[in-house]
Amino acid sequence: MEGTKQTHQFKTEVQQLMKIIINSLYSHREIFLRELISNASDALDKLRFKAQTDSHILGTDTELKIRITRDKKKNTLEVADNGIGMTYDEVVENIGTIAKSGTAGFLEAVGAAKNTGAVTPELIGQFGVGFYSAFIVAEKITLTTRAAGSDKGCRWESAGDGSYTIEEFTKENRGTTITLQLKKVEEGDQDFTDEWTIRGIVKRHSDFVAYPIVMDVEKTEPVIGADGKPDKDKTQKVIREETLNSMKAIWTKDKNEVTEEEHNEFYQHISHDWNPPLAHLHLKLEGTTEYNALLYLPSKAPFDLFSHEQKHGIQLYSKRVFIMENCKELMPQYLAFVKGVVDAPDLNLNVSREILQQDALVRNIKKNLVKKILELIAGLEQEKYETFYKEFAHIFKAGVSQDFENRDKIAALLRYKTTKSDGKWVSLKDYVDRMNPDQKDIYYITGESLTSLMNSPHLEVLKEKDIEVLLMTDPIDEWVIRDLHEFEKKTFRSAEKGDLDLEKTDDKKKEGYNALFEFIKSGLGEKVKDVKLSTHLKNSAACLSGDAYDMSAYMEKILKAGGQEVPPSKRVLELNMEHPLLAKIKAVFEKNKEAEILTDYTTFLYDLAVISEGGKIDDPAKFNKMIGKLTSGAVDQ
Numbered sequence: 001m002e003g004t005k006q007t008h009q010f011k012t013e014v015q016q017l018m019k020i021i022i023n024s025l026y027s028h029r030e031i032f033l034r035e036l037i038s039n040a041s042d043a044l045d046k047l048r049f050k051a052q053t054d055s056h057i058l059g060t061d062t063e064l065k066i067r068i069t070r071d072k073k074k075n076t077l078e079v080a081d082n083g084i085g086m087t088y089d090e091v092v093e094n095i096g097t098i099a100k101s102g103t104a105g106f107l108e109a110v111g112a113a114k115n116t117g118a119v120t121p122e123l124i125g126q127f128g129v130g131f132y133s134a135f136i137v138a139e140k141i142t143l144t145t146r147a148a149g150s151d152k153g154c155r156w157e158s159a160g161d162g163s164y165t166i167e168e169f170t171k172e173n174r175g176t177t178i179t180l181q182l183k184k185v186e187e188g189d190q191d192f193t194d195e196w197t198i199r200g201i202v203k204r205h206s207d208f209v210a211y212p213i214v215m216d217v218e219k220t221e222p223v224i225g226a227d228g229k230p231d232k233d234k235t236q237k238v239i240r241e242e243t244l245n246s247m248k249a250i251w252t253k254d255k256n257e258v259t260e261e262e263h264n265e266f267y268q269h270i271s272h273d274w275n276p277p278l279a280h281l282h283l284k285l286e287g288t289t290e291y292n293a294l295l296y297l298p299s300k301a302p303f304d305l306f307s308h309e310q311k312h313g314i315q316l317y318s319k320r321v322f323i324m325e326n327c328k329e330l331m332p333q334y335l336a337f338v339k340g341v342v343d344a345p346d347l348n349l350n351v352s353r354e355i356l357q358q359d360a361l362v363r364n365i366k367k368n369l370v371k372k373i374l375e376l377i378a379g380l381e382q383e384k385y386e387t388f389y390k391e392f393a394h395i396f397k398a399g400v401s402q403d404f405e406n407r408d409k410i411a412a413l414l415r416y417k418t419t420k421s422d423g424k425w426v427s428l429k430d431y432v433d434r435m436n437p438d439q440k441d442i443y444y445i446t447g448e449s450l451t452s453l454m455n456s457p458h459l460e461v462l463k464e465k466d467i468e469v470l471l472m473t474d475p476i477d478e479w480v481i482r483d484l485h486e487f488e489k490k491t492f493r494s495a496e497k498g499d500l501d502l503e504k505t506d507d508k509k510k511e512g513y514n515a516l517f518e519f520i521k522s523g524l525g526e527k528v529k530d531v532k533l534s535t536h537l538k539n540s541a542a543c544l545s546g547d548a549y550d551m552s553a554y555m556e557k558i559l560k561a562g563g564q565e566v567p568p569s570k571r572v573l574e575l576n577m578e579h580p581l582l583a584k585i586k587a588v589f590e591k592n593k594e595a596e597i598l599t600d601y602t603t604f605l606y607d608l609a610v611i612s613e614g615g616k617i618d619d620p621a622k623f624n625k626m627i628g629k630l631t632s633g634a635v636d637q
């Protein structure tokens with residue numbers, strides 16, 4: 001129903017988001033201008049990119065720029081661009097709903113932070129507030145826009161009170177104009193209709209934007225006399241258009257010329273993340289593969305790290321002309337969190353994504369960049385490294401499977417907590433260096449939490465032998481180990497699967513248990529694959545384990561949680577013949593193989609094993625009764 005004015009309600013999430021933004025960013029409100037300029041600059045980038053394949057799209061309006069207009073009397077501020085613009089449907093889609101992935105995660109994080117009063121600008125900045133931040137300073141926003149190549153425009157308006165109106169609108173030129181009816185200026189507040197206020201904000205936050213940001217300013221100039229020369233004694237006030245930003249592409253500057261502040265601002269501009277980056281890489285390569293790159297490692301993972309449509313990755317330029325955003329062809333997926341700019345002068349501007357994938361130059365640049373980024377990560381000082389690892393390890397580790405060429409380098413960057421590390425991260429190299437002299441393999445165990453792993457009965461023998469075990473709690477570790485297989489020629493060995501072969505077994509004693517184990521096995525039927533003497537247990541009576549090539553219990557849980565069909569895998573019930581309970585059961589068994597209580601013991605041993613790995617047992621009431629019986633000394637019936 002275009003043509004008439006329509007009123008729509010904002011989506012609930014938008015309303016929630018706007019409230020959060022307005023309430024928590026008031027003291028940082030000048031950032032609204034950066035956000036609007038950033039959107040305008042993106043819109044110009046998109047237009048310029050389109051113009052490379054469609055030369056008519058620019059028409060006569062070829063000077064791409066962003067214009068800021070102040071009106072003190074009306075108390076309005078306007079940001080206009082002649083970029084790609086939006087169609088009616090795009091406005092409905094982009095402004096008013098939240099197309100952004102990660103919104104739910106963000107609102108959740110804010111909800112959690114609210115209780116502790118920690119809704120900080122950084123938290124919000126991570127999400128990228130964009131357009132809505134204008135409501136911090138405006139009581140009403142009017143957006144008019146016309147998409148490039150379309151003759152119909154559209155007008156959107158809202159007072160940020162839960163609803164907006166939208167209607168068709170005749171707009172003369174292409175692009176988007178955003179008009180803010182500013183809130184009344186309180187004493188001591190910044191006045192956004194003031195020339196110097198705006199100059200300052202643009203310089204601070206948007207100096208390197210690649211398009212001129214222009215504004216009319218009042219100047220006092222000498223009057224030109226009849227002779228055509230300035231008359232020194234007479235001055236007049238004139239309005240002149242001035243460009244407020246230097247537009248200097250900072251990646252073309254000399255490394256030492258770029259200050260930390262400039263890096264921070266530039267990083268914010270390209271990433272929409274307010275937290276300063278953890279580290280940067282500034283490269284200028286000449287020779288056969290010529291390019292400039294300015295890349296950043298963020299200090300916080302964005303809410304949409306796992307989204308397939310991550311927006312702000314690597315921007316590709318050629319001779320300072322923007323080609324595309326989020327150029328996945330330059331960064332492998334496991335480094336998708338790296339942000340920045342790559343400027344390759346030899347690239348054809350008309351290059352398409354399909355061509356990029358096969359382009360030898362691009363492949364070379366990618367190879368170089370990966371090498372340099374891995375070096376950058378390896379060189380981080382400990383505290384920064386831990387921040388990096390905390391935020392990005394779960395995505396970075398996938399490199400072990402994805403990047404065969406750099407597998408060893410990535411493996412060297414892995415860190416784990418261990419049974420001996422006292423909560424500290426340990427590298428595989430450290431682990432190997434301090435292995436016991438007669439230890440052949442690297443032991444690891446996977447599971448949901450450090451505490452449950454530390455207390456796992458599977459580690460009893462290993463602990464007694466003073467063997468360090470890597471504790472892996474990240475689901476991806478299962479894949480990491482599978483693909484890595486070994487480190488410095490030492491094989492990874494699961495502490496919970498297969499036999500440990502660490503102790504000599506008393507074969508004679510073992511034989512004595514054969515009949516009982518057979519009995520228990522047949523009693524459990526389909527529940528277990530086998531009943532065996534344990535090589536893991538020292539203090540506990542029973543545990544469940546897999547065969548060496550079985551899926552681990554944790555892996556099975558992960559896959560099931562992910563909705564995958566997992567064939568039911570039977571486990572092995574391991575029993576500890578050194579445990580007094582076993583000796584007593586054996587005595588009962590030998591006295592009377594038909595004794596009824598033996599069935600109860602069979603279930604009890606199995607239940608003990610299930611509970612020790614945090615599983616749920618079938619009949620807790622019965623288990624309870626057994627415990628009562630056992631602890632009251634009624635073991636022998």
Ligand code: ADP
Pocket residue numbers: 039040043081083084085086094095128129130131132176272
């Ligand atoms: P973000 O910029 O992080 O995507 P915003 O809320 O600022 O979030 O903007 C939402 C979307 O609206 C943008 O992704 C873009 O598609 C569109 N948009 C905003 N401003 C403009 C503009 N000046 N010109 C064209 N499209 C715009």
